[in-house]
């Protein structure tokens with residue numbers, strides 16, 4: 001007899017665990033498959049000094065508040081410990097490390113092939129995150145640059161950049177926090193597409209989440225302003241200290257590379273030892289190509305449910321799967337709705 005799951009969740013980060021948390025209530029036969037060897041998702045691939053941009057009550061997953069730490073804004077390691085404890089607390093059925101290579105429909109079921117075995121399921125949830133596949137913009141002569149070039153996903157500490165000329169490219173939270181650190185031991189220059197937006201100091205992630213809640217509850221009218229985006233820079237301690245050191249002068253992008261640096265639009269050349277791309281990520285959907293649902297790197301959804309393949313749900317990918325759904329606080333609402341829809345569909 002073939003073992004058929006009610007649902008399989010691909011991805012065991014905060015989004016996958018959140019769906020698992022709500023599925024427990026519906027007593028469904030489900031499994032989470034994750035390719036990391038331990039809990040943490042993309043948080044495992046972030047820099048050591050990373051601070052969350054929201055206090056614990058806005059950095060907790062459904063059902064269990066993150067224990068308060070020494071600081072108002074949790075550290076990366078505090079959050080990793082919380083995710084591990086959350087997984088153990090609810091004893092989720094997780095297969096790891098195991099990578100889903102392809103998915104396809106077969107006789108009305110999903111056939112899910114991993115690097116270890118094949119599974120079958122009536123429904124499928126993809127929660128593979130949007131912080132796995134680094135996005136690096138292309139510039140002329142990029143291949144000729146002989147300096148060090150890394151993406152923020154590979155950055156851990158500033159030590160390797162001491163005393164060097166370093167370009168930090170990207171105007172979001174990653175760029176601001178990494179620049180705050182590297183600028184203390186290297187000569188740095190900040191490159192952003194447009195003038196970066198810093199949230200007012202008294203405003204942090206919780207404000208963004210109130211926005212998320214208002215949007216989710218359809219209370220846009222009462223939202224103070226829905227111009228605020230999760231790309232805006234939260235002034236956490238390290239960013240505040242760097243701003244007091246007058247670090248945040250941003251330059252519009254250079255024109256091209258040469259062997260030992262970059263050419264600016266005004267024709268000036270500048271020697272650069274290293275570049276850190278804080279330029280975000282591409283959605284991580286390759287494992288779904290066999291389902292013929294991806295159109296222009298996106299999947300059309302009604303909330304989190306695929307329109308083209310109604311037995312497929314997408315959770316945690318950001319605004320197209322629910323405002324702030326790619327954040328700790330925002331993912332729970334969409335996970336709850338997803339679990340209820342799956343239960344109703346079976």
Ligand code: FAD
Pocket residue numbers: 010011012013014015016033034035036040041042043046050051052053054059098099100101127128129130131132174205284287315316317326327328329330
């Ligand atoms: P992920 O954490 O990426 O988890 C997806 C899991 O699926 C990973 O374990 C991945 O390895 C696995 N996977 C992927 N493909 C496959 C496959 N084919 N088969 C099996 N497993 C697979 N949010 C906040 O709320 N507050 C913050 O302060 C904050 N700071 C952030 C700072 C950084 C640097 C980054 C990158 C993000 C930050 N976020 C923050 C956003 C968000 O909370 C994280 O990106 C979070 O990791 C998203 O969780 P997720 O479960 O959606 O995806």
